[in-house]
Amino acid sequence: MLKCPRCGVSRYKIKDDEECSSDENSKKGPPAKVLWYLPIILRFKRLFANGDNAKDLTWHANGRNYDGMLCHSVDSSQWKKIDRLYPDFGKETRNLRLGLATDGMNPYGSLSTQHNS
Numbered sequence: 001m002l003k004c005p006r007c008g009v010s011r012y013k014i015k016d017d018e019e020c021s022s023d024e025n026s027k028k029g030p031p032a033k034v035l036w037y038l039p040i041i042l043r044f045k046r047l048f049a050n051g052d053n054a055k056d057l058t059w060h061a062n063g064r065n066y067d068g069m070l071c072h073s074v075d076s077s078q079w080k081k082i083d084r085l086y087p088d089f090g091k092e093t094r095n096l097r098l099g100l101a102t103d104g105m106n107p108y109g110s111l112s113t114q115h116n117s
Contacts, residue, residue: 044096054094061093073097 003010013029048054055063060074073079082097083090 040098048094057096058093073099 001011009032011032013032015029047057060072064072064074066075070076079097089095
């Protein structure tokens with residue numbers, strides 16, 4: 001399939017100097033968008049397989065001293081909101097909550113700009 005079935009745009013990057021009319025030219029070159037899949041389930045299983053890592057991963061529920069100050073993300077209002085919305089998830093101490101952070105990512109393929117989240 002050379003074009004997106006929804007919007008009809010080519011799935012491949014087209015150089016400015018090439019003609020867009022030829023389907024043969026549209027097969028050449030890199031894809032317009034690339035999806036990176038990072039399987040994390042196996043990594044989580046490996047983390048909990050080690051006893052020391054498992055102890056550190058459940059520290060927020062088992063070994064934390066609460067002094068009323070915001071010292072860890074578990075003290076934040078967002079963490080407490082997740083616990084209220086999903087009580088079964090909040091009760092299980094082994095459930096992990098993830099945050100996505102990037103440094104110097106290029107979301108639009110332009111090498112001159114960087115985006116940080």
